Every structure is written in C-alpha cells, then in structure tokens.
Amino acid sequence: xETAATENKKNIYRTxxxxxxxxxxxKEFTLKGWVMRYRDHGGLVFIDLRDYSGVxxxxxxxxxxxxSFKTAKKLKNEYVISVTGAxxxxxxxxxxxxxxxxxxxxxxxxxQILNTCETLPFQIEEETExxxxxxxxxxxxxxxxxxxxxxxxFRSKFTYLIREFLNNRGFFDIETPFLTKSTPEGSRDFLVPxxxxxxxxxxxxxxxxxxxxxxxVSGFERYYQIVRCFxxxxxxxxxQPEFTQLDMEMSFVEMQDIISVxxxxxxxxxxxxxxxxxxxxxxxxxxxxAFDKYGSDKPDTRFExxxxxxxxxxxxxxxxxxxxxxxxxxxxxxxxxxxxSNLLSRKDIDDLLSAVKxxxxxxxxxxxxxxxxxxxxxxxxxxxxxxxxxxxxxxxxKNGDIIFYQADxxxxxxxxLGRLRLYLAKKYNLIPENRFDLLWVVNFPLFEYSDEEKxxxxxxxxxxxxxKKDIAILETDPLSVKSDSYxxxxxxxxxxxxxxxxxxxxxxxxxxxxLSISPEDARLKFGFLLDALSFGAPPHGGIAFGIDRILMxxxxxxxxxxxxxxxxxxxxxxxxxxxxxxxxxxxxxELGIRLYDxxxxxxxx
RNA sequence: GGGGCUGUAGUUCAGACGGUUAGAACGCCGGCCUGUCACGCCGGAGGUCGCGGGUUCGAUCCCCGUCGGCCCCGCCA
Numbered sequence: 001x002e003t004a005a006t007e008n009k010k011n012i013y014r015t016x017x018x019x020x021x022x023x024x025x026x027k028e029f030t031l032k033g034w035v036m037r038y039r040d041h042g043g044l045v046f047i048d049l050r051d052y053s054g055v056x057x058x059x060x061x062x063x064x065x066x067x068s069f070k071t072a073k074k075l076k077n078e079y080v081i082s083v084t085g086a087x088x089x090x091x092x093x094x095x096x097x098x099x100x101x102x103x104x105x106x107x108x109x110x111x112q113i114l115n116t117c118e119t120l121p122f123q124i125e126e127e128t129e130x131x132x133x134x135x136x137x138x139x140x141x142x143x144x145x146x147x148x149x150x151x152x153x154f155r156s157k158f159t160y161l162i163r164e165f166l167n168n169r170g171f172f173d174i175e176t177p178f179l180t181k182s183t184p185e186g187s188r189d190f191l192v193p194x195x196x197x198x199x200x201x202x203x204x205x206x207x208x209x210x211x212x213x214x215x216x217v218s219g220f221e222r223y224y225q226i227v228r229c230f231x232x233x234x235x236x237x238x239x240q241p242e243f244t245q246l247d248m249e250m251s252f253v254e255m256q257d258i259i260s261v262x263x264x265x266x267x268x269x270x271x272x273x274x275x276x277x278x279x280x281x282x283x284x285x286x287x288x289x290a291f292d293k294y295g296s297d298k299p300d301t302r303f304e305x306x307x308x309x310x311x312x313x314x315x316x317x318x319x320x321x322x323x324x325x326x327x328x329x330x331x332x333x334x335x336x337x338x339x340x341s342n343l344l345s346r347k348d349i350d351d352l353l354s355a356v357k358x359x360x361x362x363x364x365x366x367x368x369x370x371x372x373x374x375x376x377x378x379x380x381x382x383x384x385x386x387x388x389x390x391x392x393x394x395x396x397x398k399n400g401d402i403i404f405y406q407a408d409x410x411x412x413x414x415x416x417l418g419r420l421r422l423y424l425a426k427k428y429n430l431i432p433e434n435r436f437d438l439l440w441v442v443n444f445p446l447f448e449y450s451d452e453e454k455x456x457x458x459x460x461x462x463x464x465x466x467x468k469k470d471i472a473i474l475e476t477d478p479l480s481v482k483s484d485s486y487x488x489x490x491x492x493x494x495x496x497x498x499x500x501x502x503x504x505x506x507x508x509x510x511x512x513x514x515l516s517i518s519p520e521d522a523r524l525k526f527g528f529l530l531d532a533l534s535f536g537a538p539p540h541g542g543i544a545f546g547i548d549r550i551l552m553x554x555x556x557x558x559x560x561x562x563x564x565x566x567x568x569x570x571x572x573x574x575x576x577x578x579x580x581x582x583x584x585x586x587x588x589x590e591l592g593i594r595l596y597d598x599x600x601x602x603x604x605x
Numbered sequence: 606g607g608g609g610c611u612g613u614a615g616u617u618c619a620g621a622c623g624g625u626u627a628g629a630a631c632g633c634c635g636g637c638c639u640g641u642c643a644c645g646c647c648g649g650a651g652g653u654c655g656c657g658g659g660u661u662c663g664a665u666c667c668c669c670g671u672c673g674g675c676c677c678c679g680c681c682a
Binding site: 040041042045057077091098099102209232234239359460 | 606608612615616617618630631632633634637638639640641642643644645673674675676677678679680681682
C-alpha cells in the first residue's frame with residue numbers, strides 16, 4: 001500500500017515529510033510535526049521529525065547562524081515543532097536504508113517550538129509491548145505509532161472504496177435510527193431511557209435489519225450504510241460492544257445477485273488495497289459439507305487436515321468406544337496429521353487429550369502410521385488388517401503421519417475434530433501467511449431445534465426466506481428445510497452474512513407458526529415491519545459485513561481493537577474517557593429511574 | 606455464569622525457603638560529545654511490590670477476599 005502522503009498529493013497547506021524526495025535537494029521547506037527521536041552530538045543535533053506521512057531527519061549545526069541550534073538543544077521527545085531548512089543529500093555512508101527519506105535530510109535554519117510534551121507514560125514505537133490498558137488510557141499516544149496509524153488510514157481507504165463502488169452501482173447511503181425499538185430476539189440490547197416517556201426505553205440497534213427492509217418497501221431498491229451496531233454481549237478479541245457493519249439491501253434480487261455484487265466489491269478492494277487478485281466466483285461450501293469436512297460453519301480452508309468419515313470401515317470394530325458410538329447412532333471420524341509422528345512427542349499427544357476434552361470430546365484415540373502402511377501405538381492393536389488398509393487409503397495416510405479419531409455423535413465428532421484441526425494448525429504453523437481464502441457457506445438450514453427453549457428457532461432470523469424447493473415440506477419436515485441465506489468466510493472468520501427475505505405475508509405467518517411465535521407476539525415485536533410488508537413489499541434480500549473483522553484480517557492483527565480508533569476493554573470499559581461511569585441523582589430523577597441496591601453507592605451526589 | 610494466564614520504578618521485566626538498603630534495561634533529570642539514526646560516554650533521581658484483611662516477631666512473597674487486564678467456553682437471531 002502506498003503511504004498516505006505519497007498517494008495524496010493534494011496537500012494544500014503544507015509539505016509533508018515523505019513528499020520530499022531526492023529531486024528536491026537545494027529547495028527550502030517548512031516541515032511541522034513531532035520530535036520522534038533526538039540525538040545530540042554536541043555541535044550537531046539530529047532529530048527524526050514525524051508527521052502523519054512519515055519521518056524526515058533534520059540536522060541542526062552550531063555553525064549555522066541564528067537561534068535554531070540553541071533552540072534545538074531544548075528539544076525533547078514529542079515536542080511539536082515547525083522547522084525550516086534546505087534539503088540536501090546525506091554525506092556518503094550515512095544514508096539510512098530503513099527510512100523512506102533516508103538518503104536526504106534537512107539542514108535547519110529556523111526552528112519554532114509549537115508545543116512541549118510531558119514525560120510520556122510509554123515510549124511510542126517501543127519494541128517491547130506495553131500493557132494494553134495503559135495504551136488505551138493514552139490512546140492518542142498509541143495512535144501516533146506507525147502501526148495503528150497505518151491501520152486507521154487503511155480503514156479510511158477501505159470504507160472509501162466501498163462507498164465509491166456502491167455509489168457507482170446505484171446504491172444509496174441512507175441513515176437509520178440509533179434510537180429505536182428494543183426487540184427481544186437476538187442479542188441483548190443496549191437500552192436508552194426516554195425522558196419524555198418515563199418507563200419507556202429506546203434500544204440501540206443490533207443492526208439496521210428491520211429499517212433496511214422497510215426502505216425496500218419504500219422503493220429505494222439499493223441501500224447501503226456503513227453503520228455502527230450495538231450488542232450488549234460479552235467481549236472477545238473479535239467482538240466489541242459497538243462495531244461497524246457494511247449493511248446492504250437490494251430489491252428484485254435473488255441470492256446470486258447479492259453474491260455477485262459482493263464478489264465484485266471484494267475482488268476490487270483486494271486488488272486496489274492489497275494488490276491481490278481474487279478468482280471469481282469465490283469458492284462455496286454447503287453448510288453440511290463445511291461441518292462434515294471442517295467441523296465448523298466458518299471453515300478455515302487455508303490448510304488441509306480434512307475431517308473424514310470412517311464409520312463404514314469400522315462397522316465390525318473390536319474397539320468398544322467405536323462399537324458403542326456406532327450402535328447408538330454415532331459416527332467415527334478422523335483427521336490425518338501429516339508428519340505428526342515427528343512433530344509430536346508422546347507427551348504432546350497426551351496434552352492433546354486435555355485440549356480435546358476442553359473441546360467437548362470424551363477422549364482422543366490415535367494411531368501413528370509406520371512404514372509399509374502399518375499402524376503403531378494408540379489404538380492400533382484394535383484395528384485389523386482390512387480396516388487398516390481401508391482407512392490408510394481413504395485418509396491417504398503416509399509413513400510418519402498421526403491419525404486422530406473421534407467416535408461420538410456426528411455433531412460432537414465434527415466440532416471436536418474441527419477445533420482440534422485449528423488447534424494443531426496454529427500450534428504447528430500449518431497456516432500459510434499472507435493468504436486470503438474467501439469462501440461462501442450456503443444452504444444453511446432454516447431452523448434448528450433449541451434445547452434451551454424446547455422449540456424450533458431460526459438459524460438466521462425469522463424473516464429469512466426458505467429455499468423455494470423446500471417450501472412444500474415447511475410444515476411436514478421443517479428441520480430439512482434449507483434457507484436462502486449465505487455467509488462469507490475469510491480465513492476461518494465469519495465476516496458477513498445475509499439472506500433473501502420473506503416478502504409474502506402468508507409465508508411469513510407460516511414461519512412464525514413453526515417458530516411458535518403467536519400472531520399477537522409477532523405483532524408486538526415486529527408489527528411495523530409486518531405492516532410494511534403488507535403494503536406492496538418487493539422481493540428483496542441483503543447482506544451485512546463486519547468491517548472491523550475484515551480489517552483485522554487484512555491488517556494481520558489479532559484483535560479488532562487494533563483497527564478501531566477508540567476501543568473498549570473486555571469489560572466494555574473505556575480507559576480513555578472513563579466510560580461508563582455513575583451519573584448524578586438529578587439526571588436519573590429526570591429519567592424517572594431509581595437504582596437498585598449496590599449500584600446506589602456509586603452515585604455522585 | 607465458567608476455565609486459563611496475569612498485576613513489582615514512567616515502561617518492559619527480574620527477584621527472594623518469609624528476614625538488613627527490592628534489582629536490570631529503556632525512559633526521565635544533569636553533564637560531555639560534529640555524522641548519528643534504538644547514537645555513545647559519565648553521573649543522578651525515581652517503588653503504598655493492584656487494593657483490603659488474615660497468619661507470623663516480621664508479608665511484595667503464604668492464606669482469604671476484592672479490583673483491574675488479556676485469551677477462551679457459554680452468550681453474540
């Protein structure tokens with residue numbers, strides 16, 4: 001990626017460090033920025049001046065007349081200065097190949113200190129990693145570092161390219177309310193009390209889902225928004241309480257239309273921003289295949305370790321765990337870890353067992369593959385020659401591999417091996433770097449059974465359209481019904497998902513019935529959407545993407561916090577602003593709110 | 606709600622069976638230095654060992670509680 005400055009030549013009011021090149025020797029410039037480093041050699045002072053474009057070395061020489069040398073002696077790290085001088089080539093042998101401007105420097109003849117700086121709580125660009133809490137508290141300092149600054153500049157370009165692409169294709173950027181109605185479905189809402197309606201609350205939107213559908217009813221046809229969404233759930237490295245989605249909705253479309261627009265959008269961005277060409281169309285996997293082969297609905301396809309079913313090979317197995325699994329309707333599955341015998345010690349294998357238990361597995365059977373298609377160790381003595389030959393052939397196992405087995409229900413065997421697969425890949429560096437695998441997961445089931453609620457629930461959301469071919473079996477065999485929905489997966493992370501929506505009120509009624517949502521309930525929860533759908537709603541569908549996650553992956557970061565200017569800690573606290581914080585009694589009174597119990601003692605009087 | 610790791614100088618870390626004055630590096634302050642670029646050299650300051658309680662003659666160290674941070678499970682239609 002080009003740096004901000006070299007690409008953006010439209011700087012109107014001043015010169016930036018990296019705009020100056022070897023072509024400019026002899027010319028005089030005034031640069032403004034921060035003292036990144038200060039090196040005092042007595043009669044000669046060097047500083048590295050940093051502005052948002054990059055770095056330029058400034059030299060102060062005691063032989064240059066004027067006050068600048070004297071002033072330079074007072075400089076300290078992160079002082080803000082304005083410095084004027086002529087560009088010159090550095091003396092032979094003193095060029096710095098690590099700097100973009102390393103062949104030149106500016107010999108200062110005027111210097112003005114625009115602002116001083118307190119001793120820093122941590123060094124900017126320090127090699128050692130500083131505690132994240134401290135970095136968040138002084139986020140403005142951390143954002144001066146190249147890494148975070150580049151991330152945010154990249155983010156700006158990323159969203160610019162999205163807007164450019166979509167605007168060129170007739171999409172309209174339309175804002176939807178942040179103060180909206182709480183819907184009990186989905187994730188926990190952030191609530192906002194209403195002063196004018198005591199006892200009533202707004203919710204911050206989990207996404208603009210209902211409003212974007214209503215915009216389709218209004219006839220906008222192509223909507224998008226890069227919009228903040230709010231979910232009051234526990235945080236993770238890839239989850240913040242507020243995050244940004246690219247939200248899209250289109251009318252008179254079918255699934256393939258949405259998929260095509262998305263592919264074009266991403267292929268364009270990857271090429272422009274990363275100079276990576278992505279083959280079209282993207283790969284696609286059925287939901288079921290994803291689970292069978294990767295044990296996940298967001299498979300990481302950058303490496304193999306494919307999960308393989310061996311049930312038929314072991315129908316007459318002498319091993320009890322295998323026998324029991326099969327007789328209770330379960331399955332036997334395995335992954336073959338190439339060269340595992342050499343990579344894993346016996347202790348490593350034992351350690352895997354505890355990992356597998358964390359993943360929900362009961363145990364971990366394994367065998368090593370020896371010479372001439374033999375099996376050693378683990379459960380090998382329970383595997384007869386016929387079974388051996390079949391499984392080695394099916395897994396394409398070679399001398400030195402290790403095979404890990406799971407005998408369990410299909411679901412458990414898949415998820416356990418899926419997580420083991422990821423665990424092994426990370427631990428033994430099987431994941432190639434700088435590779436981006438974009439993948440659609442399609443043919444999701446429309447419903448799944450919730451053990452908790454003892455009823456069918458939507459896999460996506462209640463407005464997702466069933467696949468046309470399955471509408472006939474909606475009531476007779478709901479669990480076999482597929483939906484017209486699709487997820488986009490990048491390197492094993494779900495980065496987006498969407499669906500074709502139901503626009504037929506009768507079909508929508510049927511779905512609610514299957515979901516055991518009474519007409520009264522439906523009205524209470526989504527009445528305004530149902531009304532809208534009854535007034536000439538066009539066929540429509542859409543998709544939404546997690547911008548933060550995508551950026552995290554493209555920037556090779558481990559957390560979305562590193563691509564967000566002002567993120568929160570895992571307890572959803574902002575060390576910079578000290579939010580959330582108690583409020584005054586008077587504020588609560590105005591809202592008609594009184595706090596329960598312990599919270600009271602935190603109130604500021 | 607649960608599991609794991611974690612909290613010592615401004616920062617990153619070390620530390621000791623529980624025993625004088627808690628160390629290092631970087632940063633900071635003062636001085637020297639004309640080709641450095643993580644400049645170098647000399648000197649100096651800087652610590653409620655997260656907080657509260659307990660055990661003990663004595664606790665940064667052991668025990669209990671609590672607060673914070675990071676990762677994960679649950680949760681996130």
